Amino acid sequence: MSSTYLSFFRQLRFWGVHIAAIIGIVVFGWTIESVLCCFLLYVVRMFGVTAGYHRYFSHRSFKTSRWFAFFLALLAQSSGQRGVIWWARNHRHHHRYSDKPQDLHSPQQNGFWHAHIGWIFHDEAYEYHKNVSDLERFWELKLLDRYPMAPAIILGFICWLLLDWSGLFVGFFLSTVLLFHGTFTINSLAHVWGSRRYKTKDTSRNNWFLALLTLGEGWHNNHHHYMRSARQGFFWWEFDPTYYALIVLSWMRIVWDLRSVPDKFKTPA
Template sequence: MNSATQARPSLVEMFSNRQSRMGIFFFLVMLSFHIGALQIFNFQWSWFAFGIFFISYVMKIVGVTMGYHRYFAHRSFKTSRFFQFIMALAGSSAIQGGVLWWAGHHRGHHHHSDEEEDLHSPVTHSIFHSHLGWMWARDCFKPIKYKLLDFARFPEIRFLNKNYVLLMIIQGLSFYLLGEYLGQAYPLLQTSGWQVFVWGFLFATVWTWHITFSINSICHLFGSKRYNSHDESRNNWLFAILAFGEGWHNNHHKYGWSARNGFFWWEWDPIYYMLKVLEKLGIVWDLRTPSPAQLVDINS
């Protein structure tokens, strides 16, 4: 049955159902973050505050794209148990749910891309639903079909997956305390706990949300198609820049197992460049990439 034709649950049913309560919780968290992020306009422009935002954004986007996405969801490279934990922790800072939940949903997305079972497809749902609304829907929190048994065996990964709300609180408090310390220790910075909290935590998180969520929505509607990927995934250069290479989405849907999304020299893919540096340092290894013959085989 199409989701649009399903009967709407009553308020009693919504609050008595755990999946519905989780959707309401996510909605309230995201609403609060958006309202809080607007407080940047209450502060005088500061290059220092912008620097805090940028550093936080890089941490969040790298954690999600390198860690949650290319490693946990697609296993496109190998690494140590320690660095695996670091990537999961960095990904958790983006506040997009637990690592096992996120990666499990993403594996399901690739199995049913732009089909009815794809929860965040703008082809079968609205663009708003594919961008944000799916995270508030009850179906979002059903038991995950594509469970990550390969990673769920690690207790530290299970801990991060289960306690992402606690990690969110600790992160927010840490940004506030950092700002208070810097404001008192270095008065010339003219900063405060609230400024660092708003710029580094709230605004950076909201910005990261919309950049990564646009891969689900905009990059299945607008852009070019190089490969026959059996869905509507598109290559979008703007979001390739903003999302550190994730915007080469048609490339990715053709070879989802690849550690590299930008297949040619002109396709900006900083996550892959970082992985190559980490490979040289011995931190990651066995990076999986398509062969030259596969790259030019556009219709298979």
């Protein structure tokens, strides 16, 4: 299959979700239930992306059981942001080459829109890198990664089944679009807009507004300074709901060994 055809198919699928959300809302309208569904699916799936794809599978910043790891992968993959191994592989690649020419989504190298959206349409994002062998040991993760859109399709069907067409278009499609762009702001805006507490080798920024949108991911300069921490809001005043949820889960012994930030890394150099 040619590179041009694959790029077209990826764009068609991505923009098709946007078009479905817009047309569906116009044709079928919305209900209180569908709006509530949209909000809940945004928050819950954003947690799947931030706690699962990012802090667990990409950075191993805490430990959990195999069944809960699978649940996190399934939840995150229902966001429509490709498979768990694909996501972790590209994110680890980003940290290795952050804002360098090899970085797949650096606004400094290829511009804002490429960093925000464009990179996912290019073949480079689908090249194999030998940086996820720890994840490839698990057959269930490899199975999920082989069928990246399956969890999202099943979730969309459930939304339609429970809440009719407004549940599908508002509850599922609209929340998926918002989730796309909420997540993608970290690749784009969090390397352009905000403050820099730490002198990292990239252009990562801390941005409180993006932290609100992404359940704590907006403390991006903190994260690039010390990526192994389960906590991205290094200080109490830095809002990090993903970390708070992980703390609650640790009380329930569902997760454990949450990596914290050593005091020596909190002080700017």
